Amino acid sequence: MAVAAVTPRVRTIVICDEVSASRTEDRVFTLKGVRQHLEAASFPWRAALRLFLLLSNPRKGKHPGKILLVNERNDRPIRYMKFFATFEEDNELLPLYVDVGDCVFPEAGHYNFEVFFSARGSEALKGEHPFTVLSQEE
DSSP states (O other): OOHHHHEEEEEEEHHHEEEEEEEESSEEEEEEEBBBBEEEEEEEEEEEEEEEEEEEEEEEEEEEEEEEEEETTTTTEEEEEEEEEEESSSOOOOOOEEEEOOOOOSSEEEEEEEEEEEEETTTEEEEEEEEEETTTTO
């Protein structure tokens, strides 16, 4: 069976400035500063970002994942983060956020957030989300 078939599925990817969990309700989150792009005054530009993910999986278990933020111009990663997704039940929808931390964008252009999961020594790209960095001078 292929790795993609036994790893979680990425249903939603949201890039934002802040994610906060509700103090009163389980699995309820407030997303602040939801972004499709970023405007930078100069380069390199540093921005702290979070990724909110909605994942699904037919089987319970713990799955290692990673996020790459890739500069599309040269296909080089500028940020790399590991995380775990733990499903407590079969057929669970799991909301999860990952603090990507400070991302240093070297230039204006197109970037891509890529979400991978691994199993049996291999990994599969399970979701991607484009992200544009604009220069305020343009």
